[in-house]
Amino acid sequence: MSGLAREDYLADIYRLQCENPHDPVSTGSVADRRGVTAASATAMFKRLARDHLIVYRNYGGVSLTPEGQDLALGVLRRHRLVERFLADVLHIPWQQVDTYADQMEHALPDEVVDRMEVLLENPYTCPHGYPIPDKHGHFAQPDLILLRDLSVGEQVRVARVNERVPGLLRYVEDLGLMPGSLLRVSARNPVDLNVTIETEGRAHILGLRVSEAIWVERLESRG
Amino acid sequence: MSGLAREDYLADIYRLQCENPHDPVSTGSVADRRGVTAASATAMFKRLARDHLIVYRNYGGVSLTPEGQDLALGVLRRHRLVERFLADVLHIPWQQVDTYADQMEHALPDEVVDRMEVLLENPYTCPHGYPIPDKHGHFAQPDLILLRDLSVGEQVRVARVNERVPGLLRYVEDLGLMPGSLLRVSARNPVDLNVTIETEGRAHILGLRVSEAIWVERLESRG
DNA sequence: CAAGCGTTTTAGACACGCTTAAAACTCTTT
DNA sequence: AAAGAGTTTTAAGCGTGTCTAAAACGCTTG
Numbered sequence: 422m423s424g425l426a427r428e429d430y431l432a433d434i435y436r437l438q439c440e441n442p443h444d445p446v447s448t449g450s451v452a453d454r455r456g457v458t459a460a461s462a463t464a465m466f467k468r469l470a471r472d473h474l475i476v477y478r479n480y481g482g483v484s485l486t487p488e489g490q491d492l493a494l495g496v497l498r499r500h501r502l503v504e505r506f507l508a509d510v511l512h513i514p515w516q517q518v519d520t521y522a523d524q525m526e527h528a529l530p531d532e533v534v535d536r537m538e539v540l541l542e543n544p545y546t547c548p549h550g551y552p553i554p555d556k557h558g559h560f561a562q563p564d565l566i567l568l569r570d571l572s573v574g575e576q577v578r579v580a581r582v583n584e585r586v587p588g589l590l591r592y593v594e595d596l597g598l599m600p601g602s603l604l605r606v607s608a609r610n611p612v613d614l615n616v617t618i619e620t621e622g623r624a625h626i627l628g629l630r631v632s633e634a635i636w637v638e639r640l641e642s643r644g
Numbered sequence: 645m646s647g648l649a650r651e652d653y654l655a656d657i658y659r660l661q662c663e664n665p666h667d668p669v670s671t672g673s674v675a676d677r678r679g680v681t682a683a684s685a686t687a688m689f690k691r692l693a694r695d696h697l698i699v700y701r702n703y704g705g706v707s708l709t710p711e712g713q714d715l716a717l718g719v720l721r722r723h724r725l726v727e728r729f730l731a732d733v734l735h736i737p738w739q740q741v742d743t744y745a746d747q748m749e750h751a752l753p754d755e756v757v758d759r760m761e762v763l764l765e766n767p768y769t770c771p772h773g774y775p776i777p778d779k780h781g782h783f784a785q786p787d788l789i790l791l792r793d794l795s796v797g798e799q800v801r802v803a804r805v806n807e808r809v810p811g812l813l814r815y816v817e818d819l820g821l822m823p824g825s826l827l828r829v830s831a832r833n834p835v836d837l838n839v840t841i842e843t844e845g846r847a848h849i850l851g852l853r854v855s856e857a858i859w860v861e862r863l864e865s866r867g
Numbered sequence: 868c869a870a871g872c873g874t875t876t877t878a879g880a881c882a883c884g885c886t887t888a889a890a891a892c893t894c895t896t897t
Numbered sequence: 898a899a900a901g902a903g904t905t906t907t908a909a910g911c912g913t914g915t916c917t918a919a920a921a922c923g924c925t926t927g
Contacts, residue, residue, distance in 0.1 A: 426914065448875060461915055463876055468913080480875060480922060510733070511759040521753050528751035530744050536734040649884065671905060684885055686906055691883080703892060703905060 425527055428496045429455065430465050431474060434485055435493035445482030494558040499526045499534050501547035506537045508548040515548045515599075516590040549590070550581030550600040550636065565636040568616060569629065576605045577637035586634045596625050598635065648750055651719045652678065653688050654697060657708055658716035668705030717781040722749045722757050724770035729760045731771040738771045738822075739813040772813070773804030773823040773859065788859040791839060792852065799828045800860035809857045819848050821858065 433454045437446045452462040470477035474489035485493060503522040507513040513521065535556075538544075545553055545561055552560035565580050579602045582593050593599065597620055607624060608617035614629045627635075656677045660669045675685040693700035697712035708716060726745040730736040736744065758779070761767075768784055769775055775783040788803050802825045805816050816822065820843055830847060831840035837852045850858075 424913075449873095457914085458916065459875060460877080460917080464914075507756065511756065511763060513755065513759060517755075521756055524753055525748075525751045525756070528748045530747055532736065532740075533730065533734065533744055533748070536736060540734060647883080672903095680884085681886065682905060683887080683907080687884075 426465065427469060427474070428492060428527060429523075430462075430469060431485065431489050431493040432496040432500070434475065434483060435490065435497065438485065445484050447482045451483070491558055494554045494560075496526060497551075498554040498556075498558075499529055501551055501553040502534055502537050502541070502544070503529065504547040504549070505541050505544045505553070509541060509544075515594070518548060519584045546581075546600070547584075548600075549584040550579075551584075563638055565638055567633050568618075568627070568635040568637050569614070569632040571606045571609075571616070571637065573606050573609055576603065576640055578603055578640060579635060580638045581636035583634035586630070589631065589634055592631070593635070597621050597623075603640075604637070649688065650692060650697070651715060651750060652746075653685075653692060654708065654712050654716040655719040655723070657698065657706060658713065658720065661708065668707050670705045674706070714781055717777045717783075719749060720774075721777040721779075721781075722752055724774055724776040725757055725760050725764070725767070726752065727770040727772070728764050728767045728776070732764060732767075738817070741771060742807045769804075769823070770807075771823075772807040773802075774807075786861055788861055790856050791841075791850070791858040791860050792837070792855040794829045794832075794839070794860065796829050796832055799826065799863055801826055801863060802858060803861045804859035806857035809853070812854065812857055815854070816858070820844055820846075826863075827860070 430451065433451055434446050437450050437454065448459050448462050448466065452459045455462070466475065466477045466483055469475045469489065470483075473486055474492060475483045475485055477483045500522045503525050504515075504518040507518040507521055508515050547553060552562065554560040563580065566577075568577075571577065579598050579600050581600060582598070583589060598604065602620055604618045604620040606616060607619050609615070610617075614632070616627045616632045618625055618627060653674065656674055657669050660673050660677065671682050671685045671689065675682045678685070689698065689700045689706055692698045692712065693706075696709055697715065698706045698708055700706045723745045726748050727738075727741040730741040730744055731738050767776060775785065777783040786803065789800075791800075794800065802821050802823050804823060805821070806812060821827065825843055827841045827843040829839060830842050832838070833840075837855070839850045839855045841848055841850060
């Protein structure tokens with residue numbers, strides 16, 4: 422009845438769609454993300470398409486139907502609320518909450534998720550800065566820029582850190598660049614694309630792998 | 645790899661074993677408890693026996709191996725800690741926590757369960773009074789008596805209420821007979837087996853269905 | 868435009884977990 | 898001891914979700 426893996430596929434399709442909104446999501450990218458073979462992804466696509474949760478054309482990738490997107494947003498809501506819960510209530514390090522939330526998110530009754538939301542006082546992002554959809558699938562979409570794309574001298578606040586880049590969370594924590602941290606771009610190297618930033622009085626040189634995994638928001642300018 | 649339903653079967657076999665420690669657990673009783681057909685239970689028994697988690701003889705019922713019992717106790721631990729968590733932290737009514745915990749218990753990583761235990765300050769019973777095994781499967785086994793078996797005049801404390809008797813939790817709550825409540829047996833009817841009790845100044849007549857679903861402990865008598 | 872490479876789909880297989888229907892067994896009852 | 902009732906097991910089938918190996922496709926390159 423329920424279908425356990427289905428929702429995971431839908432959520433991953435949604436995430437991939439967001440990362441690259443222009444083209445449809447390829448079989449291989451979903452298979453990679455889920456850690457299964459392309460053949461398995463194809464088989465799942467057929468089931469999801471049969472149930473009108475995705476649109477699937479042979480050799481042409483997939484996209485979510487409105488119905489599929491609703492389900493995907495529900496999974497993301499559960500996932501990110503659970504992450505917040507694990508971090509804020511159970512004090513589990515933020516490096517681990519994504520993995521744990523992946524395991525837990527399917528089994529949680531709606532009422533439990535809703536009560537967690539109340540307990541947490543309606544957070545609107547997960548600990549890594551991704552938005553938490555409300556019960557109707559709505560969520561804030563603030564104007565964020567990749568750290569990679571900043572100019573020298575800009576002062577910004579860290580808003581989001583990609584939780585699926587191996588080792589990044591640990592690294593970012595050591596540097597004091599968690600969501601909410603303030604930083605200033607003090608230099609850019611146009612050849613190797615390194616970015617030098619200053620935060621809490623210390624300077625750090627960030628490579629491309631890092632600077633394109635961190636989103637920031639410009640500080641409100643007055644006047 | 646993991647096997648989702650397997651653990652449910654093991655836990656239910658354990659529960660049934662406790663209810664009737666003398667004979668082995670029958671196929672039908674497990675099937676009833678799990679809400680599946682006897683054929684399904686038989687099929688699962690073969691898988692569990694193949695993996696040395698139960699001992700299974702054709703037409704002869706099943707019993708847990710030490711390994712199977714360890715797993716079963718782990719499930720019970722998770723189940724009852726989650727119940728406590730749902731009741732105490734998320735304030736979900738105790739009538740519902742058993743159902744929700746059933747859904748959640750498989751998906752919870754050990755670390756999450758352990759942190760819940762710390763947050764709850766190491767409770768040793770679930771909200772209905774069943775003991776919570778520790779990480780090694782050990783748990784307190786206090787001397788409890790069925791309310792059914794009390795004599796007139798005895799003063800006792802409610803210790804445990806069977807959470808799987810339909811409607812009982814609601815009924816018991818209305819009567820003020822939650823675990824911890826004190827009561828005195830004021831009469832017994834030897835024909836219809838009704839028991840009359842007094843609690844908080846009010847008297848109630850309890851039928852057999854109720855009196856054999858509530859365990860009590862005798863109050864410490866001072867020497 | 869054809870060759871070739873990488874991606875995707877098909878084909879065939881398997882484990883899990885469930886079903887119904889029929890056969891086998893056990894136990895009680897006469 | 899045979900009959901019958903109730904329980905349990907077998908048999909056959911279905912959906913999910915995965916795999917490997919082989920075939921089909923599509924795109925880039927010579």
